[in-house]
Amino acid sequence: MARSSDPTRGRIVAAASKLFYADGIRAVSVDAVAEKAGVTKKTLYYHFRSKDDLVAAYLSARDQPNLALFQRWFDETEGALPDRIAAIFRHLAKAARHPKWRGCGFLRTTAELANLPGHPAIRIGAAHKKKFEAWLQATIEAAGIAGSSELARQMLLLFDGSFAVVLLHRDASYMETAAEAARALVQAAQARRVKAATKRRTSVRRAS
Incomplete structure (x- = not known):
C-alpha cells in the first residue's frame, strides 16, 4: 500500500x-x-x-481541516463566549448560501451508509463529531461554566440539526436561528453560574 x-x-x-x-x-x-x-x-x-477505503479517505481528509475552520471562526470573533459560539453557526449560514454547498459531508455519507454501521467511514464520521463535541466542552469548561458536557451536546444537536434542516429547505436562515438558540443557551448557563456564585458569597457572609 x-x-x-x-x-x-x-x-x-x-x-x-x-x-x-x-x-x-x-x-x-x-x-x-x-x-x-x-x-x-x-x-x-x-x-x-476498495471504494470503501476511498470513501474513508475522503472523510479523513475533511476531518482536521473542518475542525480547524470551526476553531478559527471562533478565535477570530470578538466578544463573549455566547457571541463566539454563535459565530460558528453564522459562518455556516454564509457557507450554506453558496450554490455548491451540499451540507455536512460526514452526515450525508452516514445517511448513505446507514445500513452498514461498521463501515470505516461511519466510524470516522462519528469520531469527527466527538472531536467537535469535545472541543466545545473544553471551551465551555475553560470559561468556568458548569455542565459543560450537557451544554456541548446541546450545541452539537443544534449544529447537526441545522445542517439537516437547511439541506432540506435550502434556507440558510435556519442556521442563523440556531446561532441565536446557541447564544441563548450559553447565556443562560453563564447566568446560572453568576447566580450560584452570588448565592455562595451570600452564604459565606451570613456564616461569618
Whole structure:
C-alpha cells in the first residue's frame, strides 16, 4: 500500500472529495474518480483496496481541516463566549448560501451508509463529531461554566440539526436561528453560574 504522503494518492483523494461531496458516494463510480484524478483504475486500486477505503479517505481528509475552520471562526470573533459560539453557526449560514454547498459531508455519507454501521467511514464520521463535541466542552469548561458536557451536546444537536434542516429547505436562515438558540443557551448557563456564585458569597457572609 502506498504511503499517505504520495502525491498521486493525494490527487485521487482530492478528486474523490470533489465528486463525493457534490454527488454523493453511491452516485460516483471508481471509474469517475480515476478519470477526474487523471489516473488509471489500476493505479487507483494500487493506492486504495476498495471504494470503501476511498470513501474513508475522503472523510479523513475533511476531518482536521473542518475542525480547524470551526476553531478559527471562533478565535477570530470578538466578544463573549455566547457571541463566539454563535459565530460558528453564522459562518455556516454564509457557507450554506453558496450554490455548491451540499451540507455536512460526514452526515450525508452516514445517511448513505446507514445500513452498514461498521463501515470505516461511519466510524470516522462519528469520531469527527466527538472531536467537535469535545472541543466545545473544553471551551465551555475553560470559561468556568458548569455542565459543560450537557451544554456541548446541546450545541452539537443544534449544529447537526441545522445542517439537516437547511439541506432540506435550502434556507440558510435556519442556521442563523440556531446561532441565536446557541447564544441563548450559553447565556443562560453563564447566568446560572453568576447566580450560584452570588448565592455562595451570600452564604459565606451570613456564616461569618
